[in-house]
Amino acid sequence: MTSVLLNIVWMVLFFAVIITFNQRLQLYSYQRNVEKAVVRLEELATKSKEDAINSIKSFAPEGIDLRGDISGFLEFFTIEPVSLDPFGVLKRLEHLLDIRRSRSVEFVSRIAPKATKTEKENIEVILEAATAVNYIYKVVRHFLLLGKKTKSLMIFVQLDMQLPMIMKQAEAYYAAQTTFTAGKPIGDGLGPLVASKLIFGSPQKRIAEDIIYSEVDIEKRKVIVLKAEGPGGVVGKPGEAVKELVEGLEGKVSRIIMIDAASKLEGENTGEVVEGVGAAIGDPGPEKYKIEEVAVKYKIPIDAIVCKMGLEEALTTIKKEVVEASDVIVERVKKMISERTKEGDIVIVAGIGNTMGVGQ
Amino acid sequence: MKVVMVQKSQRNTIVSIILTLIAFVLFISVSLFEELADLSMVIMIVGLVLLAASWGVYFLSGKSAPKEEVENVITVIACRNCGQVEERSFAPGDYIFKDMGQCKKCSGPSFIKSIYSVSPKKE
Numbered sequence: 001m002t003s004v005l006l007n008i009v010w011m012v013l014f015f016a017v018i019i020t021f022n023q024r025l026q027l028y029s030y031q032r033n034v035e036k037a038v039v040r041l042e043e044l045a046t047k048s049k050e051d052a053i054n055s056i057k058s059f060a061p062e063g064i065d066l067r068g069d070i071s072g073f074l075e076f077f078t079i080e081p082v083s084l085d086p087f088g089v090l091k092r093l094e095h096l097l098d099i100r101r102s103r104s105v106e107f108v109s110r111i112a113p114k115a116t117k118t119e120k121e122n123i124e125v126i127l128e129a130a131t132a133v134n135y136i137y138k139v140v141r142h143f144l145l146l147g148k149k150t151k152s153l154m155i156f157v158q159l160d161m162q163l164p165m166i167m168k169q170a171e172a173y174y175a176a177q178t179t180f181t182a183g184k185p186i187g188d189g190l191g192p193l194v195a196s197k198l199i200f201g202s203p204q205k206r207i208a209e210d211i212i213y214s215e216v217d218i219e220k221r222k223v224i225v226l227k228a229e230g231p232g233g234v235v236g237k238p239g240e241a242v243k244e245l246v247e248g249l250e251g252k253v254s255r256i257i258m259i260d261a262a263s264k265l266e267g268e269n270t271g272e273v274v275e276g277v278g279a280a281i282g283d284p285g286p287e288k289y290k291i292e293e294v295a296v297k298y299k300i301p302i303d304a305i306v307c308k309m310g311l312e313e314a315l316t317t318i319k320k321e322v323v324e325a326s327d328v329i330v331e332r333v334k335k336m337i338s339e340r341t342k343e344g345d346i347v348i349v350a351g352i353g354n355t356m357g358v359g360q
Numbered sequence: 361m362k363v364v365m366v367q368k369s370q371r372n373t374i375v376s377i378i379l380t381l382i383a384f385v386l387f388i389s390v391s392l393f394e395e396l397a398d399l400s401m402v403i404m405i406v407g408l409v410l411l412a413a414s415w416g417v418y419f420l421s422g423k424s425a426p427k428e429e430v431e432n433v434i435t436v437i438a439c440r441n442c443g444q445v446e447e448r449s450f451a452p453g454d455y456i457f458k459d460m461g462q463c464k465k466c467s468g469p470s471f472i473k474s475i476y477s478v479s480p481k482k483e
């Protein structure tokens with residue numbers, strides 16, 4: 001008798017809980033996931049700031065509020081140009097990117113005057129990574145607090161669904177910062193690495209911002225290879241360089257070959273080498289535009305050779321598979337040049353990417 | 361070490377499910393077996409405790425902070441003259457194509473040929 005009564009009480013309780021608190025429970029469980037993520041993000045943001053301060057400390061002058069300065073710089077923002085009137089939007093964007101770069105160069109010179117050129121360039125990317133981690137943390141925290149304030153299940157569900165991707169990004173940027181601090185070559189350095197392998201030992205000239213080039217002879221073709229000037233963490237302006245070179249030769253270039261790292265799809269292998277056409281460069285726009293513009297002007301075909309890798313692999317120490325792929329690409333470039341151009345032709349090979357830890 | 365964390369949270373989830381199942385078996389057995397009627401109160405409390413424990417385990421899972429992975433980065437130093445190749449672990453200041461002075465074997469020019477990370481072995 002008691003057992004039956006108990007059973008009924010249990011069932012009633014059960015349904016009461018399910019019906020009344022169903023949404024509350026859901027809300028709570030989503031909220032908990034987001035809170036856990038925010039705790040981890042906060043940890044990453046704090047650690048990345050501390051790491052940045054520690055790596056800059058030894059280059060800083062006496063009596064400077066390094067912590068305060070860096071905390072301030074991590075909030076630095078860039079307002080995108082208006083695209084409602086698209087005329088000249090890339091010129092405007094380039095202008096803004098130039099200003100941002102010069103601000104960051106200025107800042108680093110001020111807080112780390114004792115650093116060498118390479119070290120300063122590396123500090124710039126360290127700060128960039130720390131800014132990214134800090135930004136992700138603040139945005140996710142914003143939505144957590146907003147969700148708590150409005151008790152909105154919608155906000156939590158949306159946030160919770162995107163969390164795996166967001167966390168992966170934050171962890172990647174944090175891991176990247178550690179790699180930058182040591183100045184190790186990164187996966188994105190594949191393009192410069194291939195370029196360096198092609199020009200190793202030959203005299204180099206400087207062109208455009210942070211870009212060097214060298215002329216080498218491959219199968220009796222004059223091959224102009226360009227890359228960012230290493231081993232500091234810079235990408236330079238390869239688009240500007242290609243444009244200047246082509247204009248300098250009055251368009252007498254028979255091919256442009258671009259080498260870059262490309263993001264892989266899940267299931268694809270790291271280090272897979274793939275060929276295609278088009279300007280293989282992942283900049284915000286201006287550099288790509290310059291290359292496409294000059295290629296169209298003189299009707300120069302653009303070939304692309306890319307090596308697949310994940311976001312984290314592109315931002316952290318270069319993997320053995322990618323280094324092996326660079327040798328494959330060197331051979332592909334040579335083969336491509338001998339198959340698709342004639343003797344005496346001029347070919348431009350551009351190794352795109354961040355040249356940290358890759359000299360020439 | 362992320363792998364370890366995932367395994368731990370998976371194990372916690374399984375433990376939590378098992379606890380819930382035991383609690384339900386207890387609840388059902390009270391109503392099925394007349395002999396247990398006298399113990400119903402005790403069993404119900406035990407069941408509720410098990411349920412609470414199950415929730416606790418579930419919510420506490422994955423709280424352990426993941427440890428940083430120690431990556432294994434190798435620097436390959438090669439000689440331009442004799443082809444002597446030497447591998448060592450990465451040292452700050454190393455970069456690819458850096459001049460490394462004289463080769464140990466033939467005192468020709470040596471340089472850093474390659475730097476790469478080797479992913480830790482997975483079972």
Ligand SMILES: [Zn+2]
Pocket residue numbers: 439440441442443444463464465466467468
């Ligand atoms: Zn030697």
